[in-house]
Amino acid sequence: MNAPIRRLSGVVALLFAILLVSSTWIQYVQAKELQGRPDNRRTLLATYARERGQILVDGTPVALSKPSNDELKWLRTYPQGPRYAHVTGYYSFTYGPGGGLESAENSLLSGQSDKLFYRRVSDMLTGRKAAGASLELTINPKAQAAAEKALGNQRGAVVAIDPKTGAILAMVSHPDYDPADLTSHDSKKVAAAWKKLNADPTRPMVNRAIGGNLYPPGSTFKIVTAAAALASGKYTEESQIPGPAVLDLPQTSADLPNSAGEGACGPNNKTTLKHALEISCNTAFGWLGMQLGGDALRSQAAKFGVGDTLSIPMRVTPSSVPAQLDKPQLAQSAIGQYDVRVTPLQVAMISSAVANRGIVMKPYLVKSVLSSDLDTIEEATPSQLSQAVSADDASALTRMMEAVVQSGTGQAAQIAGVSVAGKTGTAQHGKGQAPHAWFTGFAPADDPQVAVAVVVEDGGSVGNEAYGGRVAAPIAKAVMEAVVQK
Template identity: 55%
Template structure:
């Protein structure tokens, strides 16, 4: 074979090898990535022509797929749409997926590897694969109670089973109707999303897990936990001040109590300081404990920790590099401390669960189209925030807040209730956000709740956690325990 033929053969061989490698890479290595590209219209048609699984609350389907006379074959429908929108999210031809529709898409669409064997028979017979059903942990009665009690106020309410971490309630207002986004009318779907996205009240925002607020005096639960873990007791007055106004070092600023009066004559016990929510006591206590101690205690309850429920939760924040005045403010939940309502609910849940915080979870079970269990998460410990002994003391103190302190409106006959109010200052000239977090316990059954109402709710500048947020939390507890 002469030289030109050899060179030509080498070039042809190289071209064939390149083609083989390219085809192999595309069909094997890159296949999944290419299939999942949002711009892959064939994948979109394939997924949307498949009957999507339901999302359930108890025995009620809050998200279903109904046959439609168009190329997508199935239309997503939402029941009690606005009330459950923060949970379900939406599944849209043009706007993609959101909420559980996104987080559990592989199961709902039937594309999960765990469903492959179950769907194999359908592939052999030519039947279209079906999505799996997601059973949530939501308590329908408690969800309705929170929705109704929050009314036309902006804010959030979330409840947990302290022993399992199951999310029993997830309400965020203002909300939206996901049916307007799921429509197959492309122009209407785009217009609806554009309008919602431009709304300054952010109805698409799930405030329970995606919005950070100043937690105000609810953070005093963490400061109390740190104190009880470092030598203080609930009923001692040692090294505690209750002055009406605390002079802050390194500045001319002062930290006052809300009512401008001393707490317990100026020498409160830690229990009394929590009952009356004494800013001066907790400001001094925060400076005495130090940043490292407070930061470590906050982290044990979940601050700064990554969470999925399975939607991603924004990390709560305890600031670093604080000077003394900033530390005093942070110890009462102000300055740059920020928390989600879920995080605040985890404080009460950890206290009533003996110091153990369970990992929050929204999915109870995943079942295939033939009714077989595909996945069933088990309760998982997130952290031991405090020892059982500290938890007992803190639980007793929080009960005192409800029986003798600022949390009296949350009292329920026949139910042990412990809680903490919070009034968080925000921007200058703006009404405070008001909080209540609590636990309820009856006959061994427990619930933990957190409620935040933005901008003072219907009471505006006259709002307090006790008057606005506590009654909402009470309604949720009664729905589960009464």
């Protein structure tokens, strides 16, 4: 054999070897990854051959599959439309599962999870028609409806938690969308809806409760600063601290003032820690932040869960407190400004920890996994995430937050016959832009059943005139009432 033929034979042999390796790699090594891709139409067709599991709220389906007279056999429907859009997400033949539980728990809903292996074997042996598992959620339908109605057409988010378990009772993000627009079997209509939703500058498909562009928390973060002060052992709720009309910040010509039109927070420019929280005194908490230092502030925030990567089971974007803060930045961070960024879920967790004697419970959204005939396969077990503050400090913070609602900036959250603890926030986030309005709190203060966080972007319907107590507190009140008033 001459040299050119030997070289050609070598090239052909190499090509066959590459083909063998690549096909083996695709069929065995990458098989599971490729099968699980949301845009794998073969997998989608296979899953459409069986009934997808339901998503249930208090036993009522908010997502279910109905028989259809086409090759896909099943049509995914959402009976309550946008109300649960950011909880359920969508299940689209064109775009796959996305957005919420449809994506996060796709393997269970589709019936492909390893947790359902024995169920699949049983179905095969008995001839029973295969179907996906159903999910029973922790959502309280009254709280969800109240949150949706109270937030209205304003942009923002509402989250409510059972502080004793971490169960999520409400999760609403506005603007919202109708998942059914993406689940039609008319591919042209689905593509048009997808294009419209993704072109919308208000980003209706983003779940603002747990992700997106995170928010500065404003004065709701003063709960964390107050907790760090109490934990230091140097301060009590009755400690006298400076509260001038304007706080002179070192290393800069800028100053930190109280809210517009407000003077000193007490006689002789002094106030107690409790009164400072009650009236949301910026200068007192700015001074306190500089005294405590960045390490203490970050450490206390971390104990509340700031920085943790959580799964509820959707991924929650971690909240953050910046590192390497100088004195002016510390003062701003202590009042929830500068580069402090949070999700509404994180703010609800902070109030929840205060309500639960200092213990942060891990938030979760799925109460139980059910078989197609609604037998329980798996049930959630509440678990502790951290101890944010001592029980004594939690009691002190509760008294301070009660004062906010009884006689301070949060009076619009009062519920007749029910003690409410809370904190307002008004967060500046850009020059010339209206502030975000915040409220967080819990009720009843003496036996907490619900902790809530509300953010309304850009002042909502009142724009530059917005304050957390005016805009966000009434929304929180509506949600808390829905839970505590049976």
